[in-house]
Amino acid sequence: MSDIRLAWRNIWRNKRRTLLTAASIFLAIFLALIVRSIQIGWFDNLTEIVVQSYTGHIQIHKKGYWDDRDINNSMVFNDSVLAVVRSVPNVDKTVPRLEYFALSSYGKQTKGVMLAGTDPAREDALTRLSAKVVKGHYLQGTGNGILVSQGLASFLGLTAGDTLVLLGQGYHGISAAGKYPVCGIVHFPSPVLDNQMVYMNLATAQDFFSADNRVTSLSLTIKNPDEINTTQAALQQKVDGGRFEVMSWDEMMVEITQQLKVKTAGGKIIIAILYMIVGFGVFGTVIMMTNERSREFGVIVSVGMQKSKLAMILVLEMILIGLTGLVSGVAAAMPIMLYFKINPIHLWGSMAQAFISYGIQPLMPLALKPGFIISNMVTVLIIVSVTCIYPVRRILKLKVVDALHK
Amino acid sequence: MNIIEIKNLSKVYDEKTIPVYALNGVDLAFKQGEFTCIVGPSGSGKTTMLNMLGGLDTPSGGRIMIDGTDITGLKSRQLIDFRLRNIGFVFQSFNLIPVLTARENIEFIMQLQGVNREQRDKRTLELLQSVGLGEKINTRPGKLSGGQQQRVAVARALASKPKFILADEPTANLDSKSAENLLEIMEKLNREENITFIFSTHDSRVVAKARRVVTLEDGKIVSDISKNQGTGIQ
Numbered sequence: 001m002s003d004i005r006l007a008w009r010n011i012w013r014n015k016r017r018t019l020l021t022a023a024s025i026f027l028a029i030f031l032a033l034i035v036r037s038i039q040i041g042w043f044d045n046l047t048e049i050v051v052q053s054y055t056g057h058i059q060i061h062k063k064g065y066w067d068d069r070d071i072n073n074s075m076v077f078n079d080s081v082l083a084v085v086r087s088v089p090n091v092d093k094t095v096p097r098l099e100y101f102a103l104s105s106y107g108k109q110t111k112g113v114m115l116a117g118t119d120p121a122r123e124d125a126l127t128r129l130s131a132k133v134v135k136g137h138y139l140q141g142t143g144n145g146i147l148v149s150q151g152l153a154s155f156l157g158l159t160a161g162d163t164l165v166l167l168g169q170g171y172h173g174i175s176a177a178g179k180y181p182v183c184g185i186v187h188f189p190s191p192v193l194d195n196q197m198v199y200m201n202l203a204t205a206q207d208f209f210s211a212d213n214r215v216t217s218l219s220l221t222i223k224n225p226d227e228i229n230t231t232q233a234a235l236q237q238k239v240d241g242g243r244f245e246v247m248s249w250d251e252m253m254v255e256i257t258q259q260l261k262v263k264t265a266g267g268k269i270i271i272a273i274l275y276m277i278v279g280f281g282v283f284g285t286v287i288m289m290t291n292e293r294s295r296e297f298g299v300i301v302s303v304g305m306q307k308s309k310l311a312m313i314l315v316l317e318m319i320l321i322g323l324t325g326l327v328s329g330v331a332a333a334m335p336i337m338l339y340f341k342i343n344p345i346h347l348w349g350s351m352a353q354a355f356i357s358y359g360i361q362p363l364m365p366l367a368l369k370p371g372f373i374i375s376n377m378v379t380v381l382i383i384v385s386v387t388c389i390y391p392v393r394r395i396l397k398l399k400v401v402d403a404l405h406k
Numbered sequence: 407m408n409i410i411e412i413k414n415l416s417k418v419y420d421e422k423t424i425p426v427y428a429l430n431g432v433d434l435a436f437k438q439g440e441f442t443c444i445v446g447p448s449g450s451g452k453t454t455m456l457n458m459l460g461g462l463d464t465p466s467g468g469r470i471m472i473d474g475t476d477i478t479g480l481k482s483r484q485l486i487d488f489r490l491r492n493i494g495f496v497f498q499s500f501n502l503i504p505v506l507t508a509r510e511n512i513e514f515i516m517q518l519q520g521v522n523r524e525q526r527d528k529r530t531l532e533l534l535q536s537v538g539l540g541e542k543i544n545t546r547p548g549k550l551s552g553g554q555q556q557r558v559a560v561a562r563a564l565a566s567k568p569k570f571i572l573a574d575e576p577t578a579n580l581d582s583k584s585a586e587n588l589l590e591i592m593e594k595l596n597r598e599e600n601i602t603f604i605f606s607t608h609d610s611r612v613v614a615k616a617r618r619v620v621t622l623e624d625g626k627i628v629s630d631i632s633k634n635q636g637t638g639i640q
Binding site: 006009010012013295296299300301302303304305306307400401404 | 451457460462463481482487489490491495497501503504505506514515518519562564
């Protein structure tokens with residue numbers, strides 16, 4: 001009779017109690033996994049949207065640029081810089097941009113705009129900008145055609161084929177002025193972007209701002225988003241830390257990150273309460289199991305089993321109950337998480353509207369990652385192990401004669 | 407030759423307030439193959455004596471030598487190991503492990519001793535047959551009568567090939583037929599295999615079968631009668 005078999009038989013002495021304890025663990029792990037899956041799914045989805053809509057996973061700027069987004073804080077960009085960045089293994093797509101404010105004018109209308117000079121092919125690979133064109137065509141590889149966001153075009157009263165006048169201040173205060181043909185109109189779901197964006201070729205923008213070979217940012221995506229921190233650190237090592245800053249998307253989008261942190265903390269509190277309830281339930285079972293078998297423990301030790309071995313068998317019993325609940329809980333949650341990962345939940349009502357207003361599809365996919373599944377399983381096992389301290393202490397301090405008379 | 411020697415054994419409860427002497431300066435010795443009863447009124451110290459002999463309780467004073475080992479000087483872990491290899495126990499309430507079958511209850515001791523499976527199987531079957539339960543090998547205690555459970559308990563006590571068996575009121579929870587049956591088995595094992603039995607009991611049937619009767623009163627031996635050697639009072 002192995003220790004595991006003995007423990008397994010012991011836990012089924014009181015089937016109802018064992019099943020109730022295992023069921024409480026089942027419910028806790030099941031709910032915890034679903035809650036975490038929703039949270040992480042929401043987090044990943046939002047990250048992907050933020051990353052794909054503009055920022056990329058990581059950006060490299062001249063040091064201090066993010067705090068003072070001035071064209072004079074731009075940096076030189078050339079193939080050798082790109083080669084250094086691309087030498088980091090996890091780096092995927094890269095987009096150099098030169099962004100600064102300018103004044104746009106068409107007819108009698110004038111409006112401040114955010115002018116983004118970019119590499120059209122690379123920009124499209126990162127943000128799928130060409131898919132947002134609602135009139136005209138996307139930027140060509142060369143030429144000085146521009147894309148104007150729909151809200152801005154509507155305000156100025158222009159359309160594809162018209163010419164927009166741009167005025168501004170270039171690098172080191174040089175005057176910037178030019179006329180550019182509008183090749184296309186793009187629509188952004190976010191009103192903020194839709195009312196102020198103008199896109200042009202990077203070379204055209206560098207010419208406009210008199211900023212040859214300069215960019216304000218190099219946006220990049222990475223192959224494995226879970227390795228963002230290590231990739232960021234690797235990039236920071238590769239580039240001159242004194243001259244450049246390497247920022248992850250969450251460092252740049254602080255407001256979004258904070259909102260996510262608040263939501264995540266709320267979920268974690270719910271899970272902690274859930275685990276606390278389960279912990280007390282399991283502890284109750286442990287106390288009952290220990291107290292009703294005191295006499296038996298006395299007999300077992302008196303016939304020659306070491307107390308440490310007896311304690312180990314009791315711990316094994318609790319771990320078996322824990323694993324029964326744990327494995328069944330994970331098995332029940334997995335198909336649900338998988339289904340809603342593949343088929344995201346379609347949001348409705350005001351929440352869906354809120355998503356749409358930010359240019360986000362009203363979908364909520366669930367996450368299915370080994371990391372949070374394992375960490376929740378480990379948490380439950382730790383809770384079960386902690387509850388075992390009581391019986392282990394009881395057994396190690398067992399007085400055989402007293403136990404035999406119970 | 408004595409296998410157990412007790413010298414000036416005492417056990418005092420509430421030593422610091424009002425001392426109660428459960429055992430008070432007991433000297434006693436047991437030889438291999440004895441079939442001895444310890445009798446006396448309730449509170450006389452019978453169970454305390456058996457607990458001391460079995461290393462389940464620590465004396466307040468005196469020494470217990472078992473086959474040359476002073477068990478009063480052993481540490482907890484050493485005592486447990488000593489019990490496993492030298493002492494068999496039969497309890498009043500049988501105290502079998504309810505989730506194990508008769509066979510597994512007996513095997514359990516041998517497993518703790520590290521006996522290999524082949525030898526365990528052989529000895530388990532022999533023991534169950536010797537207590538007349540060869541057909542109940544795979545039955546759990548809950549499905550056995552009180553008498554049958556106590557016979558399994560005797561077989562379990564014998565499993566470790568102990569130097570002696572301590573039986574604390576083994577017939578107290580049995581009907582007369584089962585008690586008679588159990589006593590016959592133990593007497594046979596004692597006679598044929600020279601196994602030493604030490605009982606504490608109130609049961610006159612057990613006393614009648616014993617070849618030596620030690621009477622305790624107020625923690626002291628008041629008589630020690632060996633039936634085939636006449637009477638001797640310590």
